[in-house]
Amino acid sequence: MSTVHDVVVVGGGPAGVGTAYFLRGSGLDVRVVEAAAEVGGRTKTVHVAGVPANTGALFVYRDTMSESLATELGLRLIPFRPTTYGIHVAGVTSVSTDDDELVERLPLPLRGKRQLREFMANVLDEYSSFTADGALSRAADSLEDHTVADSLTGLDPQVVAILEAAIKGGAVGKPQELSAKYALRYFASYLAREKNNRLYLVDGMQAIPQAMVRRLPEHTVQLGTRVTEVRFDSEADLYRIHATTPTGSLTLSSRQVVMAVPSPLVAQLCPGLPDWKSRALARVKTPGSTTLNIVADANQCPEVAQWSFLTTVGTRFDAIINPLPGVAAPGTPPGIVRFVCYGNTAGHVPGFSDDPALIHEWVEDFLKVAPALRGNILGVHGQSWEHCFSLLTPERAQVLPELQRPVGRVHFAGDYTSATAGSHGAYAEAHRVAELVRQSVPDSLQRR
Numbered sequence: 001m002s003t004v005h006d007v008v009v010v011g012g013g014p015a016g017v018g019t020a021y022f023l024r025g026s027g028l029d030v031r032v033v034e035a036a037a038e039v040g041g042r043t044k045t046v047h048v049a050g051v052p053a054n055t056g057a058l059f060v061y062r063d064t065m066s067e068s069l070a071t072e073l074g075l076r077l078i079p080f081r082p083t084t085y086g087i088h089v090a091g092v093t094s095v096s097t098d099d100d101e102l103v104e105r106l107p108l109p110l111r112g113k114r115q116l117r118e119f120m121a122n123v124l125d126e127y128s129s130f131t132a133d134g135a136l137s138r139a140a141d142s143l144e145d146h147t148v149a150d151s152l153t154g155l156d157p158q159v160v161a162i163l164e165a166a167i168k169g170g171a172v173g174k175p176q177e178l179s180a181k182y183a184l185r186y187f188a189s190y191l192a193r194e195k196n197n198r199l200y201l202v203d204g205m206q207a208i209p210q211a212m213v214r215r216l217p218e219h220t221v222q223l224g225t226r227v228t229e230v231r232f233d234s235e236a237d238l239y240r241i242h243a244t245t246p247t248g249s250l251t252l253s254s255r256q257v258v259m260a261v262p263s264p265l266v267a268q269l270c271p272g273l274p275d276w277k278s279r280a281l282a283r284v285k286t287p288g289s290t291t292l293n294i295v296a297d298a299n300q301c302p303e304v305a306q307w308s309f310l311t312t313v314g315t316r317f318d319a320i321i322n323p324l325p326g327v328a329a330p331g332t333p334p335g336i337v338r339f340v341c342y343g344n345t346a347g348h349v350p351g352f353s354d355d356p357a358l359i360h361e362w363v364e365d366f367l368k369v370a371p372a373l374r375g376n377i378l379g380v381h382g383q384s385w386e387h388c389f390s391l392l393t394p395e396r397a398q399v400l401p402e403l404q405r406p407v408g409r410v411h412f413a414g415d416y417t418s419a420t421a422g423s424h425g426a427y428a429e430a431h432r433v434a435e436l437v438r439q440s441v442p443d444s445l446q447r448r
Contacts, residue, residue, distance in 0.1 A: 145179075171391075285393060348386045
């Protein structure tokens, strides 16, 4: 406790590392503490069969802080250019560049096919009305207080099952939870085969926080340090950050604190929060999610290499995404395809990564969707997240000012305090909070 830091950042994910990165050059003594053995949080990238594979966050969105950082850090980006959309239901996989052809192949009654076609056409019309070049327009703000649930009323149960899986797969939330505004970005954009709003990092999403750390002063980030409590010491006018490490307990002292952990952890680590902050945090939904990465050789079935986004019904996951349809990434042989199966309905599955039998069940489900790849899978990786990104609900939008508001000299940064979500929202929040910290510190202290 002899060292007093200017800022201690709790959490080494995008928001935490980003805050330290945006404070570099300020002259402030910044320490980031992270429970895991590496930075990055849900941007974690692993190598599967020698290929970088994203286990959580998948894309860099254009015109966001993620893209700005990737460009500034000199990271390689490839545009996501989908041409197909797919649906798997009742044992049938239909993938096409044409929606009428896609629906016609599905084992649905005539009424169900008609309803699905009409729904898809309406979604595409709405997407066209509220976006420009892949970006949401200001007019889309009018949808922020509404959900997409009402549009499913009266539809055939099989059609509802397809659409619920599509929405869950693309945006994590249920139709009755998800803001209609962000259903456009995370669901409708896939249906529209949007080619202007997503980029893929060649070296994986974790490359951004890793590259930022390399530009920070040595010893800024302290790994393997799990914070257990943050308390204000009124006598010393300092915050005490209590933590455990592999070698024992630790207490850090700091003038300011940035909480850059998932929203469910904030109240646990910060006892005594004011009621207004606790009420705001209670309105944030941050469910779990499970993903399965699959790298396969599609040289014998090139049509599968063109798949982009598939909605899957009756499988352990809700969607399959191929971030590089028809494209060989630098350093990857032609025909080698990486898929991410998003099990958002499955939620958090403890021990998934270390359960070969369960992973095998998920792989078998994948092969029901893509039977042509049986015998051609080169590697798999399972990952489960207790706290996925915070849902884009109307309720969270309503309390956003309270979520962002500091408590004393404790700041809050994460996708849950952002106007959007995901890693791009977390990086934007890192920048916002770093500016608040700078403004609250006298110039003389920053120049020391």
